[in-house]
Amino acid sequence: MATGGPRAARSLSGRKPRCVHRAVESRTHASRAPTVKQQHTPAQPPSNVDATLALLEQHDYVAERRLATAVFLALKLQRPLFLEGEAGVGKTEIAKVLAAGLARPLVRLQCYEGLDTAGAVYEWNYPRQMIEIRLAEAAGGVERGELSHDIFTTRFLLRRPLLQALSPEDGAPPVLLIDELDRADEPFEAYLLEVLSDYQVTIPELGTIRAHTPPVVVITSNRTREIHDAIKRRCLYHWVDYPDAARELAIVARKCPAASASLAREVVAFTQRLRTLDLFKSPGIAETLDWAEALVALDRITLDPQTVADTLGALLKYQDDVAAITPDVAARLVREAQAEQA
Amino acid sequence: MTAARAAQAHLADNVLYFVRVLRAAGLPVGPAKVIDALAAIEAVGLDNRSDFREALAAVLVSRREHLPIFEQAFDMFWRNPRLLEKMIAALLPRIQGRVSDPADDLPARLAQAMLPPPRTVPDDAQETDLDAALSFSSREVLQHKDFATMTVDELAEVKALLRKMSLPLPAQRVRRTIAASRGRAIDLRATLRASVGAGGALTPLHFRARRRRPPPLCVLCDVSGSMDRYARMLLHFLHAVTNDRHRVQVLTFGTRLTNITRHLRHRDVDVALARVSGAVEDWAGGTRIGTCLMEFNRKWSRRLLGQNAVVLLISDGLDADAGEGLAFEAERLAKSCARLVWLNPLLRYAGFEARPAGIRALLPHVDDFLPVHNVETLTDLAHALAHPRQRRAGITAAA
Numbered sequence: 001m002a003t004g005g006p007r008a009a010r011s012l013s014g015r016k017p018r019c020v021h022r023a024v025e026s027r028t029h030a031s032r033a034p035t036v037k038q039q040h041t042p043a044q045p046p047s048n049v050d051a052t053l054a055l056l057e058q059h060d061y062v063a064e065r066r067l068a069t070a071v072f073l074a075l076k077l078q079r080p081l082f083l084e085g086e087a088g089v090g091k092t093e094i095a096k097v098l099a100a101g102l103a104r105p106l107v108r109l110q111c112y113e114g115l116d117t118a119g120a121v122y123e124w125n126y127p128r129q130m131i132e133i134r135l136a137e138a139a140g141g142v143e144r145g146e147l148s149h150d151i152f153t154t155r156f157l158l159r160r161p162l163l164q165a166l167s168p169e170d171g172a173p174p175v176l177l178i179d180e181l182d183r184a185d186e187p188f189e190a191y192l193l194e195v196l197s198d199y200q201v202t203i204p205e206l207g208t209i210r211a212h213t214p215p216v217v218v219i220t221s222n223r224t225r226e227i228h229d230a231i232k233r234r235c236l237y238h239w240v241d242y243p244d245a246a247r248e249l250a251i252v253a254r255k256c257p258a259a260s261a262s263l264a265r266e267v268v269a270f271t272q273r274l275r276t277l278d279l280f281k282s283p284g285i286a287e288t289l290d291w292a293e294a295l296v297a298l299d300r301i302t303l304d305p306q307t308v309a310d311t312l313g314a315l316l317k318y319q320d321d322v323a324a325i326t327p328d329v330a331a332r333l334v335r336e337a338q339a340e341q342a
Numbered sequence: 343m344t345a346a347r348a349a350q351a352h353l354a355d356n357v358l359y360f361v362r363v364l365r366a367a368g369l370p371v372g373p374a375k376v377i378d379a380l381a382a383i384e385a386v387g388l389d390n391r392s393d394f395r396e397a398l399a400a401v402l403v404s405r406r407e408h409l410p411i412f413e414q415a416f417d418m419f420w421r422n423p424r425l426l427e428k429m430i431a432a433l434l435p436r437i438q439g440r441v442s443d444p445a446d447d448l449p450a451r452l453a454q455a456m457l458p459p460p461r462t463v464p465d466d467a468q469e470t471d472l473d474a475a476l477s478f479s480s481r482e483v484l485q486h487k488d489f490a491t492m493t494v495d496e497l498a499e500v501k502a503l504l505r506k507m508s509l510p511l512p513a514q515r516v517r518r519t520i521a522a523s524r525g526r527a528i529d530l531r532a533t534l535r536a537s538v539g540a541g542g543a544l545t546p547l548h549f550r551a552r553r554r555r556p557p558p559l560c561v562l563c564d565v566s567g568s569m570d571r572y573a574r575m576l577l578h579f580l581h582a583v584t585n586d587r588h589r590v591q592v593l594t595f596g597t598r599l600t601n602i603t604r605h606l607r608h609r610d611v612d613v614a615l616a617r618v619s620g621a622v623e624d625w626a627g628g629t630r631i632g633t634c635l636m637e638f639n640r641k642w643s644r645r646l647l648g649q650n651a652v653v654l655l656i657s658d659g660l661d662a663d664a665g666e667g668l669a670f671e672a673e674r675l676a677k678s679c680a681r682l683v684w685l686n687p688l689l690r691y692a693g694f695e696a697r698p699a700g701i702r703a704l705l706p707h708v709d710d711f712l713p714v715h716n717v718e719t720l721t722d723l724a725h726a727l728a729h730p731r732q733r734r735a736g737i738t739a740a741a
Contacts, residue, residue, distance in 0.1 A: 112517075113516065113517045113518075113649065114516060114517025114518040114519070116518065116519075118531075123531075124530075124531060124534070126530040126531070126534055129534055130534065130537075133537065133538070144538070144539070144541045147538055147541065148538045148539070151534075151538055182648070185516065185517075185518060185649075186588070186589075187518065223644070223645050224644055224645060224648040225558075225645060225646070225648045225649070226645065280639070280640065320674075
């Protein structure tokens with residue numbers, strides 16, 4: 001429903017159905033990504049894998065070469081990039097970094113079960129249309145064909161992320177992030193096929209809208225269900241894995257500069273060891289960073305078993321996993337992590 | 343003139359017979375196809391053998407997986423009389439073991455189709471009476487007979503029955519909506535369209551309601567030695583269920599876990615089962631239920647059990663590890679799915695007691711505990727699943 005919120009700050013010209021216009025304004029702004037407000041002069045996409053790697057690094061994303069290759073190919077071949085991996089390994093971050101690096105707006109579509117065209121592509125602004133009908137009635141002499149022609153124009157169209165990405169208002173093709181596609185249901189997946197292969201959407205009342213320049217599309221999935229092969233076929237696939245120690249250390253150094261070099265090394269060594277254990281959910285990079293920040297907040301400069309036990313909630317999110325790290329295990333892991341430094 | 347006509351009639355007979363063979367081999371070819379086939383032959387002529395073949399194929403084959411059957415039938419029927427001997431050899435009973443290569447199985451199926459069904463030696467005058475009695479009561483008997491005690495013929499007949507079964511799980515409401523006259527949410531889009539159509543006049547409101555669809559289904563089938571006979575039969579059933587509806591996943595376990603969904607998706611049941619037996623390495627071996635459930639919980643549960651999945655666990659619960667770690671994993675499995683249904687062939691015994699450690703570990707965590715040893719229990723399964731359950735209660739007491 002496109003009813004107006006109290007947030008409508010600007011009022012338009014003093015035309016009659018004022019509240020409706022305000023509603024439109026607030027809605028459009030609310031659904032836009034925050035970055036849209038900056039002026040964009042899209043940067044040239046990187047010309048090779050090394051340049052891609054450098055571009056990602058510039059924006060604090062320490063990528064492995066395989067990922068950089070996939071990103072480079074996605075940009076070069078104008079194919080969607082399909083990223084799959086455990087939660088917290090930096091899938092969504094890639095889209096954000098790409099948007100920043102290429103100086104393009106980021107349009108994000110968070111998927112959920114039951115996501116439909118009204119939420120993902122477009123919706124008609126019904127209140128406004130109703131007012132229009134009433135006005136036409138009041139003026140008298142309504143002609144049906146004309147009325148329907150007037151009502152279903154872009155003036156009454158609320159643009160949702162997919163449409164925003166395909167026909168951006170300021171002309172710059174954005175980075176389209178379709179986040180956690182596995183949360184949407186199969187009908188939505190099927191709908192995406194047209195969007196991803198031809199970069200177009202069809203609105204029955206208006207016709208087919210096609211992107212002049214295709215957006216950079218990044219799709220992520222946590223694998224809570226299998227995505228259909230037909231979607232994957234259209235994309236470049238990359239499995240985002242946990243980073244190795246060196247890369248994780250670089251990430252911690254970038255993202256959590258407050259942590260001292262020695263603490264960062266200990267944290268990374270500990271987490272890397274934790275991932276070798278038989279856990280229900282191994283900690284991702286996001287958890288490592290959380291933990292490092294937690295330790296900094298507690299003013300720790302080195303790991304000790306007690307601190308580990310107290311802050312384990314930042315790393316492990318399942319009670320069974322937390323219970324598996326007994327004081328003995330924690331002490332052993334800390335010892336090993338610190339021995340590695342020496 | 344008459345000779346030519348006689349030859350043509352002969353050809354028509356042969357085509358008719360060939361179509362019958364294909365039908366018996368499982369291709370959906372109706373009587374109308376015979377006329378189409380004759381017309382096609384007339385159009386391409388009889389000069390070129392491969393044209394003749396392609397013309398028949400174009401008319402008689404409507405699915406890719408039927409093509410190999412057609413081709414083999416064509417070769418046998420129209421060319422090589424010696425192949426018939428091979429067919430007969432293929433009909434001879436095989437030593438029970440792994441299902442053989444699909445390529446080898448096709449001739450067997452064709453041979454079944456081409457040769458008239460083996461007649462039981464008739465008892466002179468009583469022949470007709472006996473026939474009628476057999477066809478009725480045999481089906482009745484088959485409904486109740488245990489899979490494990492069936493003869494080869496009975497198994498074949500039951501397989502045909504199983505292939506036609508489905509498993510209608512009660513549909514759940516999902517978050518997607520559908521136009522409905524008695525829905526609760528107003529469908530503004532439809533209302534407005536109607537209003538515009540009426541020239542802006544007020545029109546009745548249109549509504550939408552939440553859609554319903556059956557939940558995802560995940561089947562864990564025990565293929566260990568003690569379950570061998572049942573598992574082989576149930577795979578026919580699972581093949582039918584997999585191809586009947588969306589969102590079905592089938593995994594087998596014995597000493598290891600194997601996802602066989604992709605293999606079962608093959609429409610042809612023989613090819614599908616041959617691929618399954620190629621993929622499953624621990625067939626008729628031991629059982630380590632706890633280890634396998636742990637692997638499932640770690641590797642698969644998050645991928646397969648989203649959106650309120652129902653889990654069917656098919657196992658006799660006889661565990662080589664004596665139920666070690668099983669209770670823990672069973673609890674986790676039960677907590678990560680909407681409903682855990684345990685189908686156990688051992689329940690056929692009236693005096694069934696939950697003695698073995700594996701069974702005792704599993705029981706407290708299942709929502710339904712049902713028998714699965716004959717056609718009747720499978721038929722009842724749909725009924726049992728459709729009815730409301732008491733969540734995790736009373737099963738231990740009953741056992």
